[in-house]
Amino acid sequence: MRPLRIGWLIAAIAVSALPFAYPLLHPDLVGGPLPGAAGVAGMLGALAMWWQVLLGARQVSRWLSADRGRIMAVHAWLGAGGAFFVFLHPLLEMTADRHDLTYLVLIDFTWVESTYTSLGRLALMMFLVLWLSSTLLRAAARHGLWQRVHYLSYPLVALVFLHAYGIGTFLVELPWLRAYWLVLAGTFAVVAAWRLLSPLLAPRYRLAAVERVSAGVTVYRLVSRGRRIRPLPGQFCHLRVATLARSHPFSVVYADEATGELVFAIKDAGPFTARLRELPVGATVRVDGPYGAFTREAQLDDGPVVLVAGGIGVTPFVDLAARHPDAALYHAVRHPEEAVFAYDLAHRLGPRYVPAPAPDRLTAARVTRDATEDTAYFVCGSPGFVASMVRDLRAHGVPARRLFIERFEW
Template sequence: MKSLLMHSPVAIAFGWIWAYIFITLLPLLILLIYPPLSGRGFWIDFSVALGFIALAMMALQFALTARINRIEASYGVDIILQFHRYISLVAFTFVLIHPLILFVVQPETLQLLNIFTAPWRAKMAVSATLALIALVVTTVWRQQLNIPYEPWRTAHGVLAVLTVGLGLGHAIGVGNYLGLFWKAVLWTAIALVALWLLVYVRLVKPWLMLKKPYLVEEVRPERGDVWTLALRPRGHKGFQFQPGQFAWITLEISPFRMREHPFSMSSNGDNLEKIEFSIKALGDFTKTIKDVPPGTKAFLDGPYGVFTTDRYEDTAGFVLIAGGIGITPMISMLTTHAERKDERPYLLIYASKTWEDITFREELDELKEKLDLNVVHVLREPPEDWPGETGYVDKELLQRYIPKRRATRQYFICASPKMMDQVEIALHQLEVPPMNIHMEHFNLV
């Protein structure tokens, strides 16, 4: 019983949080056990503590973005990336407060800002802070600054390495607090792990992907300017996935180039021989999918994500709410469960622009024959004689269809950010338990 509790997903999720807090506070713990001999007073020690915590937090950012399956399986990529974003702002604040305290308590330290006369340790601190400011500004205002995703991602990696590397150099340079053996061991270990994660993400993982290529079998047009890319594993068994999960795809070019895009699988998760992605032509990369010739090499990094009905084996039924291309994880869930001959009820509320635009319209009709499935189409621009639902998916519409005993279902939402927010609020108002609501955001960054 005890070991079952220890291995439950909730216990594991809490375990990671404790591990995070422990590693972040470890430098302070060692500082408390072996206090520096300087006796420089509370405020200086406090400022140093903030610096150490910020450095540990920034080193841990490499772990948060390394797509480590075990961590990711506890929360889902979007939650981890949210955390990565918010915690970086906390670390950023600590980094700024760290020298400010010094400047107030010991105004003579302001001289350290003069990069011509300052010692190396101070030059490193200033450069690390500048790299961090550039990192935060280009990330928070990426869209406003019109920075395309791929150059941004490369710059993000370079700036992150610079920030942590220079920060560490600064800490070692100051030495006063790192002189002790255990402190030096700790920071060397943190630096080595961060370095390993970088090597793993940029070299080891792409190398593993290179050994398991896929070939494009066909590119099929679907309704709504969507193209289905069907891939077959070449020389290996492929992978099984839980319907609703996603993978990062690299097409044609080597996986060492960082040109990968995340897409939900739209096919049956239990079929290892063929894996399909349905992609809406929206931007630079997605508009090229229709022209990808059969035989093109593809590389996959996945599966990822916790947006899947498979995590809720004991639930009595499901409510799926999709808008536009948000249908892809849902069609995978429905197809997989139809093949598994699942007898539970499924309700799909599906918002599209027009009747002609409805991606997988015919496939959904076929699925109704195999599953206990009720599909409610909601059209924004309906034809004149349309007898069905129109407009937006709001509280009133949801109330008409979702079961009275709300807690008997799990609710999955995937749509535009605006629709997802509105549907989530409406479900809360309808007293759907928050733990039963699951969302997949297609706009990670």
């Protein structure tokens, strides 16, 4: 699949919002400009959340693009824009009806209209928790907690659809807009159902071999039990040790097209990697993927390529570096256990593999020494390593269009 063109996706989002502009041009349908603006703000906030759910479900968004990084960039952009409309909607409603601040939190299920209004208030409270966990509290929250909080988006969006349909506003006056709203609601239901079912449908692999290659890195070899996936060099997959357990993403080191064997090199990092190490040979592992288009340009481009890896972030490059005739691989190793595949890479690449021990940190001056204007740079590693290297490369004049990054997160 070709990388996603962000322009096309932004255009699709804009077009999907156009139907909600109609009530603004006909304020008489909803009792005036302010009530109309309040209703439209709510609809646009709901639409932004609908798109976020669609793009956030990797099992669904993969059909738009394998480029997960760009998908999530749009997802984050929608979160910022959607939050504005979500918070604006109740404030405008409160102003239009001349209520005080208790209007925002009053829960009342005594009659039909108050029930549907209260569903909206519950959705607002859930959205506030979601928004706080993604902004002000993101640095303090563990990734697992952050991910579990994000599951609130599914009941949240369901409440929003029920709230708007029950209240009615201009959905009652405009049957075609009500039909559009129901299509969005139906699509959301399908995406939510697929998101829940996808773990049951992920391909099953057998753990064929486990090899401890250093003090902190283990190599796992998986063989298909039936349906196979075919990742390209640099792509990653989500591994799950039980059907309903939480999955974790890891880059594929090797993928044997003939046998279907997949190889992962995984650094010790928390409870999940500890559970992986405890699995016996022969155990079943669910593999969801492949995802990512990080190194696609390197596979298609015949020009010179510079690969810059930080520690275990070398895994997306192991197979790619051997396949690409002009790839130079720079590998910054802070700890000896991160020098995984160093011997193999040195044997296969010769002088094109350049390890850099901790005292000799990689710099942009070093990796750009033999580069040309057509050189493409691929940087993978921890968030701190990637941020530092990218800043250095940009300071040395590497254009953004020739720079590709992937942060190696657990």
